[in-house]
Amino acid sequence: MNHSDHMMPMAGPSPTRRNKMMMHMTFYWGKDALILFSGWPGTRTEMYVLALVFVFLLAFLVEWLSGCRLIRKDAGRVGAGLIQTAMHGVRAGLAYMVMLAVMSFNGGVFLAAVAGHAVGFLVFGSRVFKKDDDGVGLDGGDYRHRRAGGLRSDLPPISC
Template sequence: MMHMTFYWGKKVTLLFDFWKTDSWTSYTLTLLACLIFAVFYQYMEEGRQRFKLISSLSAKKGFAGANSVPPPSQPSRINAPLLYSLPTVGGRRYAARFAGAVLFGVNSAIGYMLMLAIMSFNAGVLIAIVVGLSVGYLHFRSGGEEDVVVVDNPCACA
């Protein structure tokens, strides 16, 4: 029977029927696997965000390289990522968006698997995943301010 409250113990069924722990060795290896997957999740998230930033910067460079002002057929718009999309340059923009979507899908799948692992309600699994996410964030995503993108827009709602 599945636990509905957090519990401490070495007997855990994690994600699949065949992933059952019954000894301290298998439980420790399971916690280590949860920790590693949580760190990997943060690594993938950092890579996905960096890829998105690089692809958007390269698209802007390609757009600005052709001519410094937007084409006359397009009205002047606010330069905000969610409100303005750059034109496709030779299909590269589509390829970058597709690769970003694939990375997003993989990262979402890992995140949902971690969430389902926590829903085993084993306190050790919860702690291992939270520690893994924290270590991964510290190692991969708590860089300097060079990763921050600022959009200059006087409108508070954008």
């Protein structure tokens, strides 16, 4: 089986044979990847590591948005609804960017995305950093408005 059995030519204008871009169709390991943008991260190890950190942070931000509370209780319905809608749009956009990065089929990118979601959930969604059941948190704040699984967030959970 040759190397081309696992790759598919990318759509677009017909490139010359010398610089023909290929897209992997199976998971592979290596720093020579094409993630999200044409030519990025390239073949330099530093840029590949930067791309992994970027994907990790994108996934981490998705989890932060899934668990944050930015809307004040005294906000009007329309204002709160607009903020909630904007937060949902940003979260969906970030989640799609993580998905597209994983579609590079690079094993390191996949692990960075999973780690970002896992660490983000640990910090923002799990009970590890949640407050006690009596409703008073470790910082003295009143958290009696809890619902199952932890504190309420401004956004509903992402459903697949």
